[in-house]
Amino acid sequence: xxxxxxxxxxxxxxxxxxxxxxxxxxxxxxxxxxxxxxxxxxxxxxxxxxxxxxxxxxxxxxxxxxxxxxxxxxxxxxxxxxxxxxxxxxxxxxxxxxxxxxxxxxxxxxxxxxxxxxxxxxxxxxxxxxxxxxxxxxxxxxxxxxxxxxxxxxxxxxxxxxxxxxxxxxxxxxxxxxxxxxxxxxxxxxxxxxxxxxxxxxxxxxxxxxxxxxxxxxxxxxxxxxxxxxxxxxxxxxxxxxxxxxxxxxxxxxxxxxxxxxxxxxxxxxxxxxxxxxxxxxxxxxxxxxxxxxxxxxxxxxxxxxxxxxxxxxxxxxxxxxxxxxxxxxxxxxxxxxxxxxxxxxxxxxxxxxxxxxxxxxxxxxxxxxxxxxxxxxxxxxxxxxxxxxxxxxxxxxxxxxxxxxxx
Amino acid sequence: xxxxxxxxxxxxxxxxxxxxxxxxxxxxxxxxxxxxxxxxxxxxxxxxxxxxxxxxxxxxxxxxxxxxxxxxxxxxxxxxxxxxxxxxxxxxxxxxxxxxxxxxxxxxxxxxxxxxxxxxxxxxxxxxxxxxxxxxxxxxxxxxxxxxxxxxxxxxxxxxxxxxxxxxxxxxxxxxxxxxxxxxxxxxxxxxxxxxxxxxxxxxxxxxxxxxxxxxxxxxxxxxxxxxxxxxxxxxxxxxxxxxxxxxxxxxxxxxxxxxxxxxxxxxxxxxxxxxxxxxxxxxxxxxxxxxxxxxxxxxxxxxxxxxxxxxxxxxxxxxxxxxxxxxxxxxxxxxxxxxxxxxxxxxxxxxxxxxxxxxxxxxxxxxxxxxxxxxxxxxxxxxxxxxxxxxxxxxxxxxxxxxxxxx
Numbered sequence: 001x002x003x004x005x006x007x008x009x010x011x012x013x014x015x016x017x018x019x020x021x022x023x024x025x026x027x028x029x030x031x032x033x034x035x036x037x038x039x040x041x042x043x044x045x046x047x048x049x050x051x052x053x054x055x056x057x058x059x060x061x062x063x064x065x066x067x068x069x070x071x072x073x074x075x076x077x078x079x080x081x082x083x084x085x086x087x088x089x090x091x092x093x094x095x096x097x098x099x100x101x102x103x104x105x106x107x108x109x110x111x112x113x114x115x116x117x118x119x120x121x122x123x124x125x126x127x128x129x130x131x132x133x134x135x136x137x138x139x140x141x142x143x144x145x146x147x148x149x150x151x152x153x154x155x156x157x158x159x160x161x162x163x164x165x166x167x168x169x170x171x172x173x174x175x176x177x178x179x180x181x182x183x184x185x186x187x188x189x190x191x192x193x194x195x196x197x198x199x200x201x202x203x204x205x206x207x208x209x210x211x212x213x214x215x216x217x218x219x220x221x222x223x224x225x226x227x228x229x230x231x232x233x234x235x236x237x238x239x240x241x242x243x244x245x246x247x248x249x250x251x252x253x254x255x256x257x258x259x260x261x262x263x264x265x266x267x268x269x270x271x272x273x274x275x276x277x278x279x280x281x282x283x284x285x286x287x288x289x290x291x292x293x294x295x296x297x298x299x300x301x302x303x304x305x306x307x308x309x310x311x312x313x314x315x316x317x318x319x320x321x322x323x324x325x326x327x328x329x330x331x332x333x334x335x336x337x338x339x340x341x342x343x344x345x346x347x348x349x350x351x352x353x354x355x356x357x358x359x360x361x362x363x364x365x366x367x368x369x370x371x372x373x374x375x376x377x378x379x380x381x382x383x384x385x386x387x388x389x390x391x392x393x394x395x396x397x398x399x400x401x402x403x404x405x406x407x408x
Numbered sequence: 409x410x411x412x413x414x415x416x417x418x419x420x421x422x423x424x425x426x427x428x429x430x431x432x433x434x435x436x437x438x439x440x441x442x443x444x445x446x447x448x449x450x451x452x453x454x455x456x457x458x459x460x461x462x463x464x465x466x467x468x469x470x471x472x473x474x475x476x477x478x479x480x481x482x483x484x485x486x487x488x489x490x491x492x493x494x495x496x497x498x499x500x501x502x503x504x505x506x507x508x509x510x511x512x513x514x515x516x517x518x519x520x521x522x523x524x525x526x527x528x529x530x531x532x533x534x535x536x537x538x539x540x541x542x543x544x545x546x547x548x549x550x551x552x553x554x555x556x557x558x559x560x561x562x563x564x565x566x567x568x569x570x571x572x573x574x575x576x577x578x579x580x581x582x583x584x585x586x587x588x589x590x591x592x593x594x595x596x597x598x599x600x601x602x603x604x605x606x607x608x609x610x611x612x613x614x615x616x617x618x619x620x621x622x623x624x625x626x627x628x629x630x631x632x633x634x635x636x637x638x639x640x641x642x643x644x645x646x647x648x649x650x651x652x653x654x655x656x657x658x659x660x661x662x663x664x665x666x667x668x669x670x671x672x673x674x675x676x677x678x679x680x681x682x683x684x685x686x687x688x689x690x691x692x693x694x695x696x697x698x699x700x701x702x703x704x705x706x707x708x709x710x711x712x713x714x715x716x717x718x719x720x721x722x723x724x725x726x727x728x729x730x731x732x733x734x735x736x737x738x739x740x741x742x743x744x745x746x747x748x749x750x751x752x753x754x755x756x757x758x759x760x761x762x763x764x765x766x767x768x769x770x771x772x773x774x775x776x777x778x779x780x781x782x783x784x785x786x787x788x789x790x791x792x793x794x795x796x797x798x799x800x801x802x803x804x805x806x807x808x809x810x811x812x813x814x815x816x
Contacts, residue, residue, distance in 0.1 A: 193635070227763040266646070277671075
């Protein structure tokens with residue numbers, strides 16, 4: 001029996017009760033009651049299917065459909081169970097319930113797989129409650145350190161470790177990694193962008209997650225009277241800023257996709273109509289799937305910034321405070337997913353991910369692939385986050401056949 | 409006996425006691441106690457010199473040294489007595505005490521003039537207490553309307569009319585204009601810019617006050633994820649803004665002095681590092697002494713703005729909320745002042761004013777000239793506002809000889 005959109009809708013509606021907020025959005029923060037209830041409910045759901053379930057030391061949940069070949073290892077899927085504050089009902093949990101539905105149908109159709117088939121409900125990815133991200137996926141590999149979370153608190157002053165203990169978890173209790181015998185990992189996720197929608201595709205096969213650099217740039221010129229200071233006597237930070245943005249954006253467009261360049265924030269002093277701006281701080285966010293292209297582009301833009309500042313006699317300070325390397329997906333995994341899409345006749349394309357995901361922690365350690373479904377108007381982290389059910393269906397079908405190929 | 413810097417310093421220090429604030433700046437707002445005390449003290453000072461004094465219906469003060477030729481009319485000088493909040497000790501009152509010192513020396517050297525010689529202490533120019541500017545100079549010509557001030561209040565909720573009545577003035581009492589028989593007017597003022605300083609000049613002869621247009625520009629694009637939205641799918645308001653600023657500034661520099669163009673204010677939404685900016689509001693301030701050049705330039709920039717917005721699929725709304733025409737000074741007055749500067753061997757240049765002054769209200773009605781002295785580092789409206797005493801001396805000497813040529 002094929003997966004239906006009704007089934008997807010039912011399971012989505014059921015899981016979305018945990019953390020539903022007043023505005024119609026989702027707020028399910030790490031180690032809160034709604035988070036704990038969601039994990040317990042998923043545990044029950046997995047067990048109903050005959051899966052073995054297990055929490056690790058920090059609250060990552062795994063449901064395993066045991067395979068018939070002893071020692072053949074596990075093929076895992078899943079995503080994160082936490083949300084941002086007032087987020088949508090797909091970011092994260094779609095990968096859990098999509099994995100669950102795919103495995104359920106495989107089991108009902110073909111019986112037990114050769115390899116184990118597991119679905120992970122990863123504890124945390126968003127960093128929405130505490131100033132820490134990828135806590136869940138990092139703990140799948142023992143690469144999170146206790147120091148990271150020892151002294152952090154949420155906005156209400158609740159300590160991370162207290163919240164964790166209250167849910168019955170203890171970083172130090174020595175549970176084995178849930179991915180210890182996992183041979184492949186596939187994550188289903190919403191795109192959170194508009195590329196699939198613009199190109200009228202239902203499924204994206206991810207070839208890599210972008211590397212990302214973020215900057216703060218400080219400009220110090222001279223605030224002057226807008227009427228009495230001739231153009232030639234100005235040190236106008238906005239003139240410098242505008243040239244930097246214009247030329248850097250043109251250079252980015254020349255490099256082409258998947259390079260993205262964003263000047264998201266600008267604060268000017270004194271920021272009044274009749275004074276030449278004397279100071280500015282602005283941000284730059286640059287991403288590309290190829291680390292070398294990313295670095296050569298940012299080197300070029302840094303030079304451009306200094307040059308433009310110098311031309312106007314403006315001081316500049318460039319602070320690169322985030323530098324995350326790109327993470328390629330596994331070529332064989334990409335090939336298997338593409339094969340699955342072709343066989344199913346799905347409307348897919350190969351693409352990169354411009355946002356971070358649990359898979360970026362997993363991919364360097366286990367052969368990993370990702371499947372995207374479109375986000376309507378690219379909206380995410382918002383109650384309006386949505387995907388057509390027929391597209392979600394295609395995403396789960398791609399996942400189902402991929403898991404079949406890997407585990408049966 | 410020549411004017412000395414000591415004398416200038418003494419009179420400046422004396423008048424600066426009225427409204428001196430804790431931070432070393434000046435705060436002398438219209439119809440406050442310090443304002444009233446300053447006007448009364450000036451009245452006394454003028455009378456000591458044997459001047460006839462008179463307040464008009466709104467508190468403009470005139471001191472007149474009566475001339476010997478009956479009906480020959482008056483040559484007047486002066487400036488405004490009010491200051492901004494925490495302003496400097498020269499903006500405005502320099503023109504009053506400079507006029508007083510010049511007339512005093514002329515009287516002491518040459519006795520009574522043929523024409524009357526008058527010094528005006530104009531009630532208000534800055535608009536710092538109430539939302540109304542040029543209240544003083546407009547009342548010199550009966551062009552201020554009572555409606556303008558009937559319903560306005562200061563920041564503490566004090567009504568304009570109550571404050572005026574408390575100082576003993578009443579807009580409606582029908583005093584004759586203080587400038588009724590005035591044939592020429594000259595205003596001495598600080599530059600409030602850095603042109604004289606940069607060009608190492610002590611005196612500026614003003615040929616005109618700039619026309620000025622101010623705009624609010626609204627841009628509405630689409631806020632998107634900075635990582636997942638390809639460059640070609642963006643409607644980024646900052647890209648539009650940067651192109652507008654870059655191209656408009658280049659066009660302004662091509663037009664050349666005295667065109668000045670300032671993008672002083674920019675507010676972006678949501679203004680965060682990892683979101684493509686979806687909305688922006690920014691300002692534009694453009695000034696030129698030639699109204700036609702000013703208008704043809706702004707027409708061009710308005711077209712440019714629309715074009716750049718269209719290129720990126722961004723909506724634009726352009727609101728020109730201030731459009732003040734340029735005010736030329738009187739050619740004969742410019743010639744007389746220049747003659748005076750030459751005869752005195754002063755270090756002068758002819759220039760325009762990029763800021764507004766009482767003279768822009770007076771010039772269309774009475775032949776008017778202006779004399780500038782340099783502002784150190786161009787600073788004004790700030791306790792650090794200053795001018796070298798030797799430069800002030802040259803400015804007063806230019807004024808003295810100009811008044812001599814016109815009145816003796």
